[in-house]
Amino acid sequence: MLKIFNTLTRQKEEFKPLTPNEVKMYVCGPTVYNYIHIGNARSIVAFDTVRRYLEFLGYKVKFVSNFTDVDDKMIKEANREGITVPEVADRFIKAFYEDIAAINVQKATINPRATDNIQEIIDFVKALIDKGYAYESDGDVFYRARKFKHYGELSDQNIDQLVEGASEHIGETEFDKKQDPIDFVLWKKAKPNEIKWDSPWGEGRPGWHIECSVMSTKYLGDTFDIHGGGQDLEFPHHENEIAQSEAKTGQKFVNYWMHNGFVTVENNEKMSKSLGNFVTVHDLVQKTNPQVLRFFLSSTHYRRPLEYSQKNLQKAADNLEKIKTAYNNLKFRLDGATDETDDIQAQVEQIVADFKAAMNDDFNVQNGLTEIFNLVSLANNYSAQDKVAKTSVELILKTLTELTSILGIKLDEQKDLSKEIQEMVDQRDQARADKDFATSDKLRDQLKEMGVILEDTPQGTRWHIND
Template identity: 60%
Template sequence: MVLKVFNSLNNQLEVFEPLEAGKIKMYVCGPTVYNYIHIGNARSVVAFDTIRRYLEYLGYQVDFVSNFTDVDDKMIQAATADQTSVKQIAKKYIAAFYADTNALNVKPATNNPRATENIPEIITFIQSLLDKGYAYVVDQNVYIRARRFPSYGQLSHQALADLETGASQHVSKTELNQKEDPIDFTLWKAAKPGEISWETPWGTGRPGWHIECSVMATKYLGSTIDIHGGGIDLEFPHHENERAQSEAKTGQQFVKYWLHNGFVTVGATDEKMSKSLGNFVTVHELLNKVDPQALRLMMSTTQYRRPIRFSQAALDEASINLKKLQTAYQNLHYRLAGALVGTDFKFDQKVRQLQADFQDAMDLDFNVQNGIAKVYELAKLGNVYAGEPTVFADSLNLILHDLACLAGIFGIQLKIDQIDDETITELLKEREAARARHDFAKSDQIRDQLSSQGIILEDTAQGTRYRREFHS
C-alpha cells in the first residue's frame, strides 16, 4: 500500500508524492504565546508530531517548521494586564510551551521562528505585494486585494458572495470603510499610541496575523512546500489568506497538501474546547495530575481529522493501555536472560505481519486508531511468547525493537522501569495460583522475573513476603 493523505484543498484522498524524493518540507501553525497552551492547542501539536514521526519511520527526511506568534492584539492585551512588555510575555509562554510539549514527548521542530525576528522579511514581502498591485495602503494600514487572487475561497470551499457577507459582519465600520472590498484582509496594522511597532516605508505599525506564516514558511522552506498543517479552525481565514498572499507574491503553488486536525470537545454536548468559551484545561495544570505518557497516548491515538472527546474516562483508558504496553515490553526483556541463541521463524513471521498491517493502516491518511490496534496485538503476541517455556533471543529482540519503534510513532517511550508494588502484588497472586495447581515451572518463572528486577521473595508459613534488593 502507498501513503494517501486527505488534502483539504480538494477534499479528497490523494497519493502522497513529495516534491523532492526522500525529503518533506512541512509547516505547522504554532501558538500565539500569550498564555499556557490548552488541550485543544496541544491536539494540533501532538497530531502533527505523530504524522511527522510516521513520515520519518517511512524513511523521509522531514524539515519541520512551526512558528510562534509573538506579537498581536492578544499579546498586547496580556502585556498590559500583567504590566509588562510583549517581549516578556512571549519569553514566559514560549518557555512554558517547550516545557509542556517536551513532557508530551513532542520532537523539537527544525525551526521555531518568531514573527518579531522576521520583521524585515515581512516588510519586504508586503512591499512586493504593493509593487505588484496586489496590496494598497490606507492610513498606514496595508490590505491585500483578495479578489485579484483567482481561486480565493477554494481552500475553505466558500463562494466569494458568502465571504463578502461574512467579512462585512466581522470587521469594524472603520476598517470596512477603509477597504476597497469587504473580503480584502490586513497585511499590516497601523500602530496605536504606546503599542509595539516598527517603521516601514508606508508608516509605523506591526504585522497582521496571516502574513507572518507566509513569510516564515517561504523563508525557511521555499516557495512551495509539501505539507501545511493546523487546526480546522485555521482553514478560514488564516490558511485561505496565507495561500492567497503567498501565491500572489511568488507566482507558484504555495502548498501541495493541506492537512487539518479536528477539535478537542468536552462535556455531554461535545462542545469545542477553547479559551473564548472558558471550557479549557491547560496542559500545564493537567501535567501535575496525570501521567504525561498517558495524556500523549490519549491524544495521539485518535485520527487527526476526527474530534477528540476529552474526559477522565478517556485518560483512564489510555493509562490502562499504556501499562499493558509497558508490561509486555518488560516481560519480553526479562526473557532475554534465559533465551536460546537463534530464531523462532513462525513467531517472527507473525511479528512482521503485524508490522505490515500497522503500515497499511497508517498509510490510509494516518489512521492511528487502526494503527495502535496493531501495536496492542503485537504486545499481546509478545506476552504469549514471553510465557513460552523456550524462547529465542533473535525473536525477542525483533519484537522488542518493533514494539518500541511503533509505540514511538505515537510518542510513547517503552522502557524497563523498576517494578511497582501493585504489579508485584498481582504477580504474587498469579504465583500462588500457579503453585496451587502445581504449576511449579510458572511459579519459578515469576520468582525469577521478580528477582531480575531486584525483588526477593521469602516463602513463609504465613505466606509469601517480598523485599527490594538495592545495589550500589
C-alpha cells in the first residue's frame, strides 16, 4: 500500500487515485529565461522518480508540467539581448529538453506554455471576477485572498501574519491599487514596450500564479491526484493556485500535495538563480558523467535537503560504479551458464518485496537503495560461483535493471569494442597464456589510455569503459 506525505494535511496518507490504475499529476515547470540549475533539476528528477515508480506499480500516469514563458525576468532578458520574449523562450525550452534528456528524465505527457493559453487565462480571470473573488484596478486584476476561507492552510500560515508580511514588501503604487495587502495579481497591466495581449481590462499579460491553475485544470480536470513542486512554491504560488482554482470550480483542487527539499551549497545555503550560487545542468553534464549526476539527484529522499558538493558527487559516482560492476560481472557469466535451476528466485523476490515496502513509504529511495545494494551483493556472490544457472543470471540482471531504472539509471549501456580493440584484448590474452608479461602489460596500458579497463577473472577477461 503506497502512502504519500501530503503537505496540506502534514501527514502520510494512503494513495487512492481518482480513477483506478490511473494517476493525474501536475508539476510546476521552469521559467525559461536561463538554463536549469541543479536546484531545478532536483525537483525535475524527484518527480520523474515518483512517476517511474507509479508506472512500476502499474499505473498509467498523465504527467503535465508547464513552461512559464512570459514574466518580468523573461522580459528583462529579452530587452538585454535585443530579441523577443518568444525567442528567449524557444532557446531555453530547447536547452531544457536537451538537459533533461542527458540525465534521463522522461518527457512530460504534456508541456503546455503559458502564452499558448492566454484566452483560457482571460476566461478564468473573468469567471473569478463574476464570482466576486477578483476585481479590476486601473488595468490590473487582483484576487481577494481574504475571501477564500482556506487561504494559508497549505503553508500553515495565519492570515494576520500574511497581511503584516505583505505590507512590508509591497510598493506604494501597488499598495494603492489593492483593496487588501494580501491580494495578489491575476492580470498585469502592460508597461511600455512590453509583450502584451488584449483583454477586457486593457492590454496586459498573465500573473504568474494564474497560469498553473488554468493549465492544470485544462489538461487534468477540476480535481486531480498529485501536484508537485519545490518547497519554495508552497507559498505563495501553490497557496494561490488553490485559492484561484477552488473559487472558480467549487471543487477540491488537488488530493495530494508533494514538495521536494532544496539543494544546498556551502553553509547550508539554498541554491538559486537569484542568489547567483547556482550550477547549471547544461554546464555540469559537459564535465560530469550525466548518469552520476542523475544518481546523485535521485538517491536522497525527495523531501530531504540535498547538499551539492564534489565530495557527494564522487560518492554517487563510487556507488554507481559498484552497481554497474556487479551488473557487468554477472552479465559476463551468461556465457557458459548452465540450464540447471537453484534457489535464487526466492531471494530475488524477497529483495523486490522489501524494495517496494521502502518505496511505498512516501517514495523512500534511500531505503529502496539499501535493497538495490542487497541485490548487488547477491549478484556479486552469485557471479563468483563456479557454476551459475542461466535463468538465475537473467533474473538478477532483469531485476537489477528494473529497480535502478526507477532511479533513472541505465545499466546496459556497455559500448561495443571496435575490431581494433578486440584484437588488442585477444593479443593480450595470448601474451598472458605465453607468459609474455611485458607485452601483456604494455597492451593493458594501451587499452587503459583508450578508456578500456580490463579485469582478469577465472572465467576470462572482462572489460568496461571508464566513464
